[in-house]
Amino acid sequence: MSSVPERRKRSATTSPSPISSTRILLQCPDGVFPYLTPALLQICFPPDRVADVLLLGLAVRDTCLQPTTYHDGNKRKPRGYNFSSTTKVDRWMLPYQRVTVPTFDYLQDAQAAESTSSSSRNDQAAVTMTNQHAMMWTANGRHALTPAVYFHAAVGLASHSVVPLFDVGSTSGSHGPLSANGMRKRTHTALQRTTQWRNDFVSRCCTVPEHGTSADVWAPLNMVREDAAGRVPLPVEGTSHSQALWKDQLSDILNSGHNGLSGIVAIGWESLEEDRxxxxxxxxxxxxxxxxxxxxxxxxLGQILEVCSIGHNIAIGTNLPTKWACQAKALCVQLPSPKNAKRVKTVETAECNAVLDADGCVRLRPTDNNRDVTTHPWFRDRRPILPDCQCLTCRSHSRAYIYHLVCAKELLAEILLFIHNLHLLLDTVRLLSNAANDDERQLLYKNLLYQIQNTNTHNI
Structure with a gap:
């Protein structure tokens, strides 16, 4: 296959610098940075200071679904929704490194839609796709996204990297779980379809120069396993065999010969039940x-730490800072110094004064069993969330003030918690990424992992 045509020159503000560190790929719902305005972004997360550790993920599922209308006489009436290729990224996001993806998790989208849908089971298939399109679950129903529309949408979003459309080997069909033979066929089809869509994307880059994309390509790779006989690939769900069948896919991707390939996306890794x-x-x-x-x-957070522990040049997609802020949780993991990596630095009662959950967070929202807001340890605590944290929230506001905002159900509480959670998560990833060697990285990883696995040591 011929190489991608010479890339169009980007503006000086969007030109990415060489980076070989582990980075957070922050999920940006609806194509915007969660919670923060451009002014707050410049204060809290200046692009030049977070370029080594932060990427913004733009999902076509979120950004390119547009309402459609039809003419009824002299009036235009709503018809529904459909994917459009004309959506443009907000100009204020241009200084940040961005990655365009079809969606972050097909199966999670489908499960979320099924949990709120009242339609019949036949209309709630987990993932249904054809060679012509991928059916995307959205907040406005299920809609078809074709490779052609996806390509032009990716070009319009002007991202630095693009993940081509891909299929996943789901074990669920329109009438429930598939049989063993059905799973084999479904996975085989998913692998072929992913390859076909990837080649289609690269071909459009090569043969349609006027619509060519300046972005690098991150090729999707399905993480599948062998069956008991070691012959037929099975989906990652419902099997305990650990041998992955991704080497043939990887060889095909690396030998494809196009210059725009700069990354590999492990599809389905989060669903592996063992030896992830x-x-x-x-x-x-x-x-x-x-x-x-x-x-x-x-x-x-444990999955993020796992990935950080294996080395450099990894992008970790997550929405945890946003999710924690929405749930009124504050990340309170203590970052050890490399010199003291062997010493497990637990969060003492005097430092945190609250119980940490499995993600190292303090829950601030009153529970159904305890509505008395005065019983929370942070009710009159004038200290910052973490004394050593340099985020805007910790520099300017106390625990008591943030807890008051949470109890008053103020949006400002979520904004301040998001700033703190993202800042501390980026510092955590940067700490592991900048470790001097593998041994030091493993010590830091074990130190942080101990904190989130031994929550009993943090009880008041």
Whole structure:
């Protein structure tokens, strides 16, 4: 396959600098940075200071779904929704490194839609796709996204990197879970379809110069496993066999010969039931050192720490800072210094004065069992969330004030918590990424992992 045409020159503000660190790929719903205005972004997360550790993820599922209308006489009436290729990214997001993806997690989208849908089971298939389109679950129903529309939408969003449309090997069909033979066929089809859509995307870059994209391509790679006989690939769900069948896919991707390929996206890694870290470590070892390994979705802080522990040049997709802020949670993990990495630095009662959950967060919202707001340890606490944190929230506001905002159900509480959570998460990833060697990184990883796994040591 011929190489991608010479890329169009980007503006000086969007030109990315060479980076080989682990980075957070922050999910940006509806194509905007969560919670913060451009002015707050410049204060809290200046692009030049977070370029080494932060990427913005723009999902076409969120950004390019547009309402459609039809003419009824002299009036225009709403018809519904459909995907459009004309959406443009907000100008104030241009200084940040951005990645365009179809969606961050097909299965999570489908499960969320099923939990709120009142339609019949036949209309609630987890993932249904054809060679012509991918069916996307959205807040406004399920809609078809074709490779052509996706390509032009990705060009319009002007991201630095793009993940082509991909299929996943779901074990659910329109009438419930698939049989073993059905799972084999479904996975085989998913692998073929992902390859077809990737080649279609690259072909459009090569053959349609006027619509060419200046972005690098992050090729999707399905993380699947062998069956008991070691012959037929099975989906990652519903099987306990640990041997991954991604080497053939990887060889095909690396030998495709186009210059725009700069990353690999491990599709389905978060669903692996065993040896997730080993599978990802082996995949990272097979990749060239200058090629990014990306995950689109991680669900816990423990998963993020796992990924950070395996090395450099990894992009970790997550919405945890946004999710924690929405749930009124403050991240309170203590960052150890590399010199004291062997010493487990627990969060003492005098430092935190609250119980941490499995993600190292303090819950601020009153529970249904305890509505008395005066019983929370932060009710009259004038200290910042973390004394050593340099985020805007910790520099300017006390725990008592933030807790008051939470109890008053003020949006400002979520904004301040988001600033703190994202700042501390970026510092955590930067700490692990900048470790002097693998041994130091492992010590830091074990130190942080101990804090979130031994929550009993933090009880008041």
């Amino acid at each position: 870290l080993g599978s990802l470590t082996n995949l990272r070892a097979e990749l060239p050192s200058n090629m990014t390994l990306a995950l689109l979705s991680t669900q816990t």
